[in-house]
Amino acid sequence: MSSESKKNIDLSVRLGRITLKNPVLVASGTFGYGEEYAELINLNELGGIMVKAVTLEPREGNPPPRLAETPAGLLNAIGLENPGVDVFLKEKLPFLRRFQTAIIVNIAGEKEEEYLRLAERLNQVKGISALEVNISCPNVKEKGLIFGTDPEQTFSLVKKLGEITDIPLVVKLTPNVTDITKIAQASQEAGAEALSLINTVLGMSIDVETRKPKLGNITGGLSGPAIRPIAVRMMWQTFQKVNLPLIGMGGITDAEDALEFILAGASAVAIGTANFIDPKTALEVIEGIKQYMQVKGIKNFKDLIGWLK
Amino acid sequence: MYQIKAKIILNKKIIPEHYKICLDAPEIAGEAKPGQFVHIRAREGYDPLLRRPFSIHKSQGEKIEILYKVVGKGTQLLSRKKIGKKIDILGPLGQGFKVNPGLEKVILVAGGIGVAPLYFLAERLAGYTHWKAEKGSKRQSIINDSSINKNQLDILVLLGAETKEKILCLEDFKNLNVKIEIATEDGSESFKGLVSDLFFQLLSKESQVNLVCACGPALMLKRIAELNYRYKIPCQVSLEQRMGCGIGACLGCTIKGQTGYLRVCRNGPVFEADEIQWNEI
Incomplete structure (x- = not known):
């Protein structure tokens, strides 16, 4: 393909008030603080x-x-190991802000109060494009996951967060529920700007020689290509039920994988x-999406979203 | 840190289950320090999914060499790679051994395949190649011909193996003119028992040991660390852990340190023995 025709391709996309120069992000927990x-x-x-989940206080993991x-x-x-919001603001965010890319801060907690106080701390901070509300981490024994499996608690938390902060809220959904669209709808009603899905699938693996679980925490979250069909299915289901921009993730390794999510309704992928x-990988996915748009004769990325037959 | 496609120059079995692979990796070879590792993608495709970390065994000119034991799917695939093919590697990664000038006596303790990074260290300590000072490092790691006179530095290498047939790198060490002691678990060569037992026995005879560097199974390292603590000898250990990214981002390969979890890939793989909480291992 000529570079001239590639230039005419517009990859930018808006997720509510969040503007992205292209639809390819890197997912929380897999990229540290960059x-x-x-x-x-x-x-x-x-x-x-x-960015990697941030909590109010440091967590050992x-x-x-x-x-x-x-x-x-x-x-x-991993168990949400992180240095806490104070260290994040002082030592991690200044580095991230040097780059011309959207910074979405994943926030996590065990109690509603912690999320709310985190949102307060981050509200006036410059250089944050959105907060990704992590109500879906399977690796904390406490309540983190509970929020994400209960529509009422999700609604309550997102609503309260919206009253505290002007920063757009992206709610990260767990696949470990019977009907993900219920949580998606609750998030929408509560004022979420966008949704990201899916977090990891709860799993377990055993070493039969030692007869011990392979993880110190016994259970953990499954990621990688193994979960992609689950994620694509949930993307497609959610796209039918809500009017929010969706960020798709779960086992994406190349442009074709990313396009599955986009055709199913994702406005961006991670x-x-x-x-x-x-x-x-992320850079190759950007190139691959451009290539696909060129071949299909599509100039605006937006036209690809939900383009499933 | 570089991500490169390195051409395989050699990949051969040296003893049962143990292989040596030599890679053309100029960028990595130029910067590699003893104790650092490379993260290798054993195949395209998704089973196994992750890269595999390997200590750098030798670094000469534009080439690096890895000594590995086939223990699972990843190493199995690696062992079948043909000469001339290219593989995707990340490196050099992690913190290597930190050695200050002024050493007189160093003991290197190798358990099985743990010998891999220790040969690289021994070679540099023996003054055969320059080892550049690490920029910006808090602890000094200056080893070159001017700071250490190889005639003055006494290097003792303890090699532990299950049997005589499984002793690794013996000829290589002989060529460095270092002192060598061997322990075999079945007694088929020299000392009968674990290399940590041999180490214990020698400690009572050896005086003025400035530094012990060890690599091998976790329990061996634990024993060595405890002995050094008792005898108050500085000790560095190269640890192993299942890794994700290999560069410090995913927090998957942590081990318990005195001040909290440490990332084996970024804070290590070489640690001061007293940084580690051994009762957790």
């Missing part, structure tokens, strides 16, 4: 960075082992586990 990957790829080329590989999948139980395998 420092490490900045040594390998140009972060300015990314549509956005969904779960005991090792924290990872177990499964066929085409990765089980993790690369997660694939960052570990090949740090260039």
